[in-house]
Amino acid sequence: MGKTLSEKVWDEHVVRSAQGEPDLLFIDLHLIHEVTSPQAFDGLRLAGRKVRRPDLTLATEDHNVPTLDWDKPIADPVSKTQVDTLRRNADEFGVRLHPLGDIEQGIVHVVGPQLGLTQPGMTIVCGDSHTSTHGAFGAIAFGIGTSEVEHVLATQTLMQAKPKTMAVTINGSLPEGVTAKDMVLTLITHTGTGGGQGYIVEYRGQAIEELSMEGRMTVCNMSIEWGAKAGLIAPDQTTFDYIEGKPEAPTGADWDAAVAHWKTLVTDEDAQFDKEIVLDASTMTPFVTWGTNPGQGVPLGGNVPDPESFEEEQDRVGAENALKYMGLEAGTPMREVHVDTVFVGSCTNGRIEDLRLAAEIIKGHKVAEGTRLLVVPGSVRVRMQAETEGLHEVFIEAGAEWRGAGCSMCLGMNPDQLTPGERSASTSNRNFEGRQGKGGRTHLVSIPVAAATAVRGTLSSPADLTELTTV
Amino acid sequence: MDKFTTHTGVAVPLKRSNVDTDQIIPAVYLKRVTRTGFEDGLFAAWRNDPEFVLNRPEYAEASVLVAGPDFGTGSSREHAVWALQNYGFKAVISSRFADIFRGNSGKAGLLAAQVDEKVVQKIWDHLDEHPGATVTVDLESRTVRAGEGPDAIEDSFDIDDYTRYRLLNGLDDIGITLTNEADITTYEAQRPSWKPATL
Numbered sequence: 059m060g061k062t063l064s065e066k067v068w069d070e071h072v073v074r075s076a077q078g079e080p081d082l083l084f085i086d087l088h089l090i091h092e093v094t095s096p097q098a099f100d101g102l103r104l105a106g107r108k109v110r111r112p113d114l115t116l117a118t119e120d121h122n123v124p125t126l127d128w129d130k131p132i133a134d135p136v137s138k139t140q141v142d143t144l145r146r147n148a149d150e151f152g153v154r155l156h157p158l159g160d161i162e163q164g165i166v167h168v169v170g171p172q173l174g175l176t177q178p179g180m181t182i183v184c185g186d187s188h189t190s191t192h193g194a195f196g197a198i199a200f201g202i203g204t205s206e207v208e209h210v211l212a213t214q215t216l217m218q219a220k221p222k223t224m225a226v227t228i229n230g231s232l233p234e235g236v237t238a239k240d241m242v243l244t245l246i247t248h249t250g251t252g253g254g255q256g257y258i259v260e261y262r263g264q265a266i267e268e269l270s271m272e273g274r275m276t277v278c279n280m281s282i283e284w285g286a287k288a289g290l291i292a293p294d295q296t297t298f299d300y301i302e303g304k305p306e307a308p309t310g311a312d313w314d315a316a317v318a319h320w321k322t323l324v325t326d327e328d329a330q331f332d333k334e335i336v337l338d339a340s341t342m343t344p345f346v347t348w349g350t351n352p353g354q355g356v357p358l359g360g361n362v363p364d365p366e367s368f369e370e371e372q373d374r375v376g377a378e379n380a381l382k383y384m385g386l387e388a389g390t391p392m393r394e395v396h397v398d399t400v401f402v403g404s405c406t407n408g409r410i411e412d413l414r415l416a417a418e419i420i421k422g423h424k425v426a427e428g429t430r431l432l433v434v435p436g437s438v439r440v441r442m443q444a445e446t447e448g449l450h451e452v453f454i455e456a457g458a459e460w461r462g463a464g465c466s467m468c469l470g471m472n473p474d475q476l477t478p479g480e481r482s483a484s485t486s487n488r489n490f491e492g493r494q495g496k497g498g499r500t501h502l503v504s505i506p507v508a509a510a511t512a513v514r515g516t517l518s519s520p521a522d523l524t525e526l527t528t529v
Numbered sequence: 530m531d532k533f534t535t536h537t538g539v540a541v542p543l544k545r546s547n548v549d550t551d552q553i554i555p556a557v558y559l560k561r562v563t564r565t566g567f568e569d570g571l572f573a574a575w576r577n578d579p580e581f582v583l584n585r586p587e588y589a590e591a592s593v594l595v596a597g598p599d600f601g602t603g604s605s606r607e608h609a610v611w612a613l614q615n616y617g618f619k620a621v622i623s624s625r626f627a628d629i630f631r632g633n634s635g636k637a638g639l640l641a642a643q644v645d646e647k648v649v650q651k652i653w654d655h656l657d658e659h660p661g662a663t664v665t666v667d668l669e670s671r672t673v674r675a676g677e678g679p680d681a682i683e684d685s686f687d688i689d690d691y692t693r694y695r696l697l698n699g700l701d702d703i704g705i706t707l708t709n710e711a712d713i714t715t716y717e718a719q720r721p722s723w724k725p726a727t728l
């Protein structure tokens with residue numbers, strides 16, 4: 059019997075397997091940041107151990123760094139300690155670090171791909187749950203905890219039980235104006251937040267093949283939000299074209315050898331998945347969340363649901379609690395929900411393509427009175443590319459705040475936070491209670507919805523803006 | 530990780546059940562970037578009370594904690610184990626441990642010795658009579674011992690074979706993996722040269 063893509067990649071990385079024990083997997087790339095690594099390094103130090111493969115390790119500062127005044131000392135003492143500690147550890151253990159102020163600094167999941175370090179067929183781990191992003195290249199990529207970070211640092215391997223496999227096939231083409239983000243939000247509402255538990259998911263089908271690498275990263279990024287261990291997409295010409303010429307991409311004969319191997323990384327015709335889901339992209343529409351988990355979503359054209367409409371008791375209670383926290387009335391059209399802050403950024407939607415799309419929609423408009431728009435590039439490179447293209451001027455002219463690179467309001471560990479009761483439309487990936495600041499209310503949205511919402515002040519799509527200009 | 534064969538130390542009675550990880554170390558103490566120093570947060574809420582058992586001079590050198598049932602429930606934070614170890618504890622005796630706490634303990638080298646509820650009571654009684662007395666936790670023979678003469682306590686404790694093996698040999702997860710280091714080296718030697726590197 060043939061193998062699925064994920065089984066092929068997995069099997070290529072098994073260092074040791076024994077009956078009744080998890081496999082020992084080799085890790086090709088270990089990404090590090092300031093929040094989950096300090097105790098892992100300290101553990102090495104206490105045990106007198108070294109980093110086994112500093113040449114397969116990369117560190118960047120992203121989770122709690124400020125996006126304003128980044129050339130000044132970090133004001134928050136805990137953040138400052140974490141960042142200083144990362145710098146000391148990287149120095150002591152010989153790990154390459156892109157610190158604040160460096161041109162390659164940025165969100166770890168934006169930096170890996172843009173350096174060309176993320177390649178098909180790799181195993182990639184990081185002490186961050188959205189490591190699944192890298193699966194867009196046909197890699198097995200997943201988040202790990204601090205003690206596992208220490209294990210990978212010391213051994214370049216991880217003990218892992220082989221997950222089950224699932225195929226998510228998305229047929230048809232996305233309609234104009236509907237994005238990868240809408241696709242994945244639709245999927246999560248369809249499966250629920252636990253639907254992927256225990257699986258490595260392969261996304262496939264025409265709609266997936268038609269996505270750009272950025273779009274594929276958005277989809278894989280949110281695999282974790284429906285519980286999957288990892289999500290991946292078979293590499294194809296789109297993948298190769300994206301990688302070619304990147305700073306760490308193979309060149310010459312190495313490139314040819316690499317591509318020849320990458321082309322074998324597809325699920326065999328006769329391979330079997332443990333589970334399959336099929337969706338149709340052509341019926342998808344802009345999609346937004348109304349609740350406090352990413353599976354609580356509706357089409358933008360829909361209404362805040364009535365908790366009574368849920369069959370399961372658990373969903374009903376969940377919806378009631380969510381509406382209370384979100385300050386929403388059942389039946390309210392989503393388009394009438396007023397938004398205080400729009401956040402464009404994060405490892406889900408903070409890449410250059412995302413900023414281009416946002417600028418294209420905002421151009422010629424102003425941010426609505428009573429709403430603020432925060433644009434946070436995923437990395438310094440993205441920021442510089444955007445400035446080269448003049449995108450920052452579009453944002454600034456519209457009245458937006460143009461910031462430095464980092465995770466920022468995605469998780470509110472730096473000063474970019476919502477205040478209690480403040481409502482956001484956010485291009486990030488989590489709408490949990492308090493995720494973007496204590497008491498903050500988050501609606502997850504796509505880039506076009508974020509941009510249009512900033513202009514109208516209520517949840518909107520670009521189609522609403524055309525009406526605005528013609529009226 | 531240090532090998533654990535047998536330990537004899539001052540035992541302290543913690544006469545409470547359901548001691549959860551928030552009580553072992555409250556969240557506000559988790560900001561540290563090291564693996565050490567968490568002793569200052571250990572049982573923080575209770576240590577404000579001068580009468581709290583750990584504040585009594587006879588227990589200043591305590592290294593064995595004898596607690597009520599359901600010790601270590603709550604969150605999965607490994608800091609709870611670190612805090613106990615940083616304070617100087619080598620072993621915790623209880624009639625029931627939360628699974629995650631027991632797992633974290635084994636990985637970090639803290640012995641979680643599960644005994645019958647009656648044994649906990651006997652040790653508590655013994656410590657009440659002789660504050661500052663020592664208790665021996667012998668991992669090789671899986672026994673706890675306290676006192677002397679006719680009143681001496683000796684009973685067995687439960688620990689799974691695998692955790693016992695790891696503790697006896699001082700093997701943490703990394704140590705276990707490194708017993709197969711030759712396999713890693715072999716694997717590394719056959720990786721294709723075009724795979725990316727950061728340095």
Ligand code: SF4
Nearest residue numbers: 188404405465468469
């Ligand atoms: S942007 Fe958000 S999800 Fe992505 S790495 Fe940063 S905190 Fe995690």
